[in-house]
Amino acid sequence: MKKAKIFTDIHFEISEVDKRLFGSFLEHMGRAVYEGIYQPENKFADTNGFRTDTLEMIKELGVSVVRYPGGNMVSAYNWEDGVGPKELRPVRLEAAWKNIEDNSFGTNEFMDFCEKTSISPMLAVNLGTRGIDEARNLLEYCNFDSGTYYSDLRIKHGYRKPHNVKLWCLGNEMDGPWQIGHLEAREYGSLAARTAKIMKDIDPTIELAACGSAGMKLPTFGAWDATVAEECYDFIDYLSVHTYFDNRCKTPDDSRDFLASSLYFERQINSVIAACDYAGAKKKSRKKIGLSVDEWNVVYRPHGKIPPDTVWTKAPHQIEDVYSLEDALVVGSMLLTMMNHSDRVKIGCIAQLVNVIAPIMTSDNSAWRQTIFYPFMNCSKYAKGTTLYHVVECDKYDSKSYTDVPTVMSSIVYDKENENLALFVINRDLDEDCEVTVDLRQFEGYSVKKHIVLNHEDIKAVNTEENPLNVVERLSNNSTLDNMVLTSVLEKHSWNVIILGK
Numbered sequence: 001m002k003k004a005k006i007f008t009d010i011h012f013e014i015s016e017v018d019k020r021l022f023g024s025f026l027e028h029m030g031r032a033v034y035e036g037i038y039q040p041e042n043k044f045a046d047t048n049g050f051r052t053d054t055l056e057m058i059k060e061l062g063v064s065v066v067r068y069p070g071g072n073m074v075s076a077y078n079w080e081d082g083v084g085p086k087e088l089r090p091v092r093l094e095a096a097w098k099n100i101e102d103n104s105f106g107t108n109e110f111m112d113f114c115e116k117t118s119i120s121p122m123l124a125v126n127l128g129t130r131g132i133d134e135a136r137n138l139l140e141y142c143n144f145d146s147g148t149y150y151s152d153l154r155i156k157h158g159y160r161k162p163h164n165v166k167l168w169c170l171g172n173e174m175d176g177p178w179q180i181g182h183l184e185a186r187e188y189g190s191l192a193a194r195t196a197k198i199m200k201d202i203d204p205t206i207e208l209a210a211c212g213s214a215g216m217k218l219p220t221f222g223a224w225d226a227t228v229a230e231e232c233y234d235f236i237d238y239l240s241v242h243t244y245f246d247n248r249c250k251t252p253d254d255s256r257d258f259l260a261s262s263l264y265f266e267r268q269i270n271s272v273i274a275a276c277d278y279a280g281a282k283k284k285s286r287k288k289i290g291l292s293v294d295e296w297n298v299v300y301r302p303h304g305k306i307p308p309d310t311v312w313t314k315a316p317h318q319i320e321d322v323y324s325l326e327d328a329l330v331v332g333s334m335l336l337t338m339m340n341h342s343d344r345v346k347i348g349c350i351a352q353l354v355n356v357i358a359p360i361m362t363s364d365n366s367a368w369r370q371t372i373f374y375p376f377m378n379c380s381k382y383a384k385g386t387t388l389y390h391v392v393e394c395d396k397y398d399s400k401s402y403t404d405v406p407t408v409m410s411s412i413v414y415d416k417e418n419e420n421l422a423l424f425v426i427n428r429d430l431d432e433d434c435e436v437t438v439d440l441r442q443f444e445g446y447s448v449k450k451h452i453v454l455n456h457e458d459i460k461a462v463n464t465e466e467n468p469l470n471v472v473e474r475l476s477n478n479s480t481l482d483n484m485v486l487t488s489v490l491e492k493h494s495w496n497v498i499i500l501g502k
C-alpha cells in the first residue's frame, strides 16, 4: 500500500467557498431543455410541463445557480421569441446547433424552473447577432418593477413581480471562430464594456461576467483575456473560463494522463488570474476581477460535429456522453481545483445539467444519475466554509502530457461556525490503495462522522438506464482518528469525502 501525508493548519485560510461554485448550465441544445426539464406530454410532467423526476434530482444535486440560455445558442437568440402567448411564438432555425427551436420554453419558463428548484438564474445576453439595445431591453424586462414598455410587457405576460436576475453573462465564447458573430479582442472588449455600462446604469445591483477566452488551446488565449479585462475592467465583476477534458478522443486511451487533467486546469486558472491582474496593474486599480468558470466538464465528442441525421430537428440526441468512473474522478479533481482557488474563482457551472454532457439523464420513462453526479453532489453539500491551504506529500508520476502528477489530490474545507471539517481526497493511482494521514491536533474534540467513497473495480464502469446504480457512492469504514491523527485508506482510483465534526 502507498503512503501519503497531508499537512494543514486551521489558521491558513484561503477564502470562503462561494456556493455559486456549484452551479450548472442549461442550453437550448439537443434534449437539455426539451425532454430534459420540460416535457409537457411526459407522465412525470407537472401542470406547467416540468419533469418532476428531473427537478427532484436537480435539487438532490444541490445546484446553486444555472446559466441560461447558452452557450453558442445565445449568440443568435432573440429573447423576445420566447416570451408571451405560446401560440404566437415563432419557430426558428437554431443556427449554432442546427436544431429546430419552437420557443415553447423561454425566459419566463426558465424563471419558473429556478423558482421550483430554488436555483439562482444567470442569464446570458446575445452579443453575437445583437448587442447593447437587446441587452438593456432584456434587463428592463426582467428586473424593472413596472411602468415602462418592457416591464409592463412582462406583467402582461403574467409575471407581476420582477425576476431580479443578479448575474449576467456578456455573450458567449466570443473568441471562438465557431461563435456566431465572433469578434476580435478589442472589438468584443469595447462592446462588452459599453453593454456593461448601460446594464449597470439601469440596475447597479447586478454582477457581470465578460467572456474570457473559450479555452487554452485557442491561439487567442491569454492575450484575449488581458485585452478584454483591460477594456471592461471598471464595469465587470468576472471574466469567464471554459474548459473541457476528454480521454476517449486520445489515441490510445490513456487513463493516467487523463486523470492528471486538473494540472492543465490549474495552469489555465492561474493564467487567467495573471491576465486579469496584469490589466488591473496597468490601471493601478485596487479592484480584483473574479473568475467565472461558467462551462466545464468532461466531453467526448468534438463540439462542432453534429450527427447528420439530427440536423434541423427539435430536441435531437446531441452530445449525450455517458460518463465512467474515471470521468467522475476528473470531474472531482476539477471541483477541488476550483475550491482550492476560492479566493478568485467565485462561479462554476458544470456544462451541462440534463442530457447534454450532463450529470442527469432522462428517457421518456425515467431519469438517472451519471457517475459525475456524485462528486458534484458531495461538494455542493459538504464544501461549506473556508478552504485551507495544505501540502500533500505523496508519490508522483509522469504521464504523456504532465510531469510530477501527485497521486493524491485534495481540498480541505473548514466550517468554523458549525464546527465541521470536510476533506475531499482523490487517489489517482490505478493499481494501489493509499494510506493517507493528516495531523488534526488543532481540531480538538472532533471525530470522524463519515467517509464517503465513489469507486468501482472497473474504472470504465458507467451508469445507464438499464443499470442506473452500477457506480454509486457508499459509506466506508476506512477512516480512523487516533490521538487526533486521521488515517484514511483510499482505495485505488477512488473519490473520497471524509467528514469530521464535534
Ligand code: AHR
Pocket: 027, 070, 071, 072, 073, 172, 173, 295, 303, 351, 352
Ligand atoms: O456546452 C456546449 C458548448 O460548448 C457551448 O454551447 C459552448 O459555449 C461551448 O463551446
